[in-house]
Amino acid sequence: MMHQISSSPFNNAVEKLASLPGIGNKTALRLVLQLLNRNQQEIEEFGNAFIGLSDQIQYCNSCYNISDTSTCSVCSNSSRSDDVICVVENILDVIAIERTNQFSGKFHVLGGIISPMEGIGPGDIKIHELVERINKNQPKEIIMALSTTMEGDATNFYIYKKLAHLDIEVTTIARGVGIGDEIEYTDELTLGRSLLNRIPFKNTLSLK
Amino acid sequence: MMHQISSSPFNNAVEKLASLPGIGNKTALRLVLQLLNRNQQEIEEFGNAFIGLSDQIQYCNSCYNISDTSTCSVCSNSSRSDDVICVVENILDVIAIERTNQFSGKFHVLGGIISPMEGIGPGDIKIHELVERINKNQPKEIIMALSTTMEGDATNFYIYKKLAHLDIEVTTIARGVGIGDEIEYTDELTLGRSLLNRIPFKNTLSLK
Numbered sequence: 507m508m509h510q511i512s513s514s515p516f517n518n519a520v521e522k523l524a525s526l527p528g529i530g531n532k533t534a535l536r537l538v539l540q541l542l543n544r545n546q547q548e549i550e551e552f553g554n555a556f557i558g559l560s561d562q563i564q565y566c567n568s569c570y571n572i573s574d575t576s577t578c579s580v581c582s583n584s585s586r587s588d589d590v591i592c593v594v595e596n597i598l599d600v601i602a603i604e605r606t607n608q609f610s611g612k613f614h615v616l617g618g619i620i621s622p623m624e625g626i627g628p629g630d631i632k633i634h635e636l637v638e639r640i641n642k643n644q645p646k647e648i649i650m651a652l653s654t655t656m657e658g659d660a661t662n663f664y665i666y667k668k669l670a671h672l673d674i675e676v677t678t679i680a681r682g683v684g685i686g687d688e689i690e691y692t693d694e695l696t697l698g699r700s701l702l703n704r705i706p707f708k709n710t711l712s713l714k
Numbered sequence: 715m716m717h718q719i720s721s722s723p724f725n726n727a728v729e730k731l732a733s734l735p736g737i738g739n740k741t742a743l744r745l746v747l748q749l750l751n752r753n754q755q756e757i758e759e760f761g762n763a764f765i766g767l768s769d770q771i772q773y774c775n776s777c778y779n780i781s782d783t784s785t786c787s788v789c790s791n792s793s794r795s796d797d798v799i800c801v802v803e804n805i806l807d808v809i810a811i812e813r814t815n816q817f818s819g820k821f822h823v824l825g826g827i828i829s830p831m832e833g834i835g836p837g838d839i840k841i842h843e844l845v846e847r848i849n850k851n852q853p854k855e856i857i858m859a860l861s862t863t864m865e866g867d868a869t870n871f872y873i874y875k876k877l878a879h880l881d882i883e884v885t886t887i888a889r890g891v892g893i894g895d896e897i898e899y900t901d902e903l904t905l906g907r908s909l910l911n912r913i914p915f916k917n918t919l920s921l922k
Contacts, residue, residue, distance in 0.1 A: 512787040513780045515763075515770035522763040526745045532806075537734045539804060541767060542780075549768035555723075555730040556761030559746070560754040562723035572721045572750075579720040596747060598740075 568639065570615040570632050572597055580604075580613060587611045589646040593636065593665065595619050595658075599651060611649075614639065619652060619661040628664055637668055650678040776847065778823040778840050780805055788812075788821060795819045797854040801844065801873065803827050803866075807859060819857075822847065827860060827869040836872055845876055858886040 516538060523534035541549055565571065566578035573579070580586060580600075590611030594600055600613050616631040628634075640648070648669065652658035666676055682700030683692045692700075724746060731742035749757055773779065774786035781787070788794060788808075798819030802808055808821050824839040836842075848856070856877065860866035874884055890908030891900045900908075 513771060513782045515766040515782075516780050519763045519767050522760045525760075527748055528741070529745075533736070535806060535809075537737075538767070539806065540735055541764065542771065546768040550765050552730045552733075553761045553764030553767070555727045556749065556764070557758050558723040559727050559749060559761070560757035563721060563750065572724050574721045574723075598743060598747065601743075 569613045570617055570635065571600055571613060585610070588643055590649060591636075591640070591645050591647075592649040592651050594651050595653065603651065611647075612645075616652075616661070619655075619657045620664060621657045631661075633661075633665060633668065636665065640669065640672065640674060645674065647675045647677060650676065654681060777821045778825060778843065779808055779821060793818070796851055798857060799844075799848070799853050799855075800857040800859050802859050803861065811859065819855075820853075824860075824869070827863075827865045828872060829865045831865075839869075841873060841876065844873065848877065848880065848882060853882065855883045855885060858884065862889060 519538045519541070520531065520534045523529055523537055524531050529537075541552060544552075564573055564576065566573040566581055567576045568581045569578060571578040571580060575582075587610055590609075591614050592603060592609060592611055593614045593616060594603065595616055595618065597615060600615060603609050603613075614632065614636050616633065616636070618626050618631045620626060620628055620631065648665075650662050650665065652661055662678065669676055680703060681696060682703065683689060683697060689697065727746045727749070728739065728742045731737055731745055732739050737745075749760060752760075772781055772784065774781040774789055775784045776789045777786060779786040779788060783790075795818055798817075799822050800811060800817060800819055801822045801824060802811065803824055803826065805823060808823060811817050811821075822840065822844050824841065824844070826834050826839040828834060828836055828839065856873075858870050858873065860869055870886065877884055888911060889904060890911065891897060891905060897905065
């Protein structure tokens with residue numbers, strides 16, 4: 507489709523944008539054209555933002571969240587409890603959980619989940635670091651908050667086994683019918699789980 | 715939403731991606747996370763592709779298509795006629811028309827359309843250059859292929875007026891019911907236009 511444009515810097519920029527997931531060739535073309543409407547300084551700032559990524563990004567030494575400092579803002583927040591660690595796949599999950607305002611512990615960002623299909627083994631994500639951290643800090647509870655995919659389940663189970671010999675409570679976030687969802691449109695697995703894991707109604711009365 | 719990530723290079727990259735039309739904050743976040751999975755060299759190549767845009771992009775001296783050379787591949791193609799110039803808004807339109815394989819003339823890329831709302835006047839796009847080019851090369855026909863928006867119509871009319879005193883045929887691409895479209899779902903303006911501009915049926919028999 508792009509054979510009519512004989513500009514290698516242009517095609518190169520289009521190709522790079524199209525290499526991102528969910529951005530097709532045509533969208534990339536539009537985006538690069540839009541960039542070309544900006545002045546030279548703005549375009550250079552755009553490019554430099556990504557070059558900066560490669561050498562300036564740091565991760566928190568404790569939870570592996572992305573951070574400017576060796577300890578991220580969550581880990582260095584003394585009003586948050588060290589007793590509970592919530593294990594998540596990536597920082598999008600950190601953001602999602604923080605938005606709920608329902609969690610005041612610390613996180614542990616695995617940076618992926620075990621996926622034999624994609625060649626990601628336990629050694630490729632921060633499981634070893636999690637176990638070390640637990641041994642060192644002795645938290646009371648680990649909340650597993652991974653996706654309910656086959657990979658998520660495998661990662662949950664792997665970590666659960668790794669922690670089995672420790673005196674620590676391992677929990678997992680509740681699965682059930684979403685707030686605002688209708689029963690009749692809920693898939694049977696989710697609905698089944700929400701029945702099995704039903705809770706006393708009075709427990710819901712104090713929730714906001 | 716992004717207050718939990720305290721990394722300025724990360725946030726900067728997200729912000730830059732989110733500045734592109736159609737890319738929201740959450741998508742930008744995902745894309746930057748995906749970029750972070752690449753190695754340093756790949757990330758730098760990504761950034762450099764855009765820095766290259768700002769100083770390496772050239773435009774064809776004749777038609778203002780994007781090009782590596784001072785004359786683009788369409789303009790330097792001697793098997794294409796100089797007698798017909800198709801006027802388009804941007805290179806996406808060049809690509810779309812080239813894909814039809816129905817046009818063997820040259821293009822003229824305006825680089826925008828007249829839009830008082832966005833502060834784009836006739837002097838901001840390549841109309842003056844079009845008139846100069848016509849005066850110099852004396853083509854026989856100008857095909858206007860701009861969008862049927864108010865801005866497109868205004869630009870069409872402005873150019874038509876500019877060329878009125880010249881001995882040149884100004885045509886515009888046909889508007890009508892799309893191939894494969896159903897009559898009953900076609901809007902009345904388009905359907906009305908396709909009735910007004912009906913053509914002898916036998917003329918369609920030779921079309922592929």
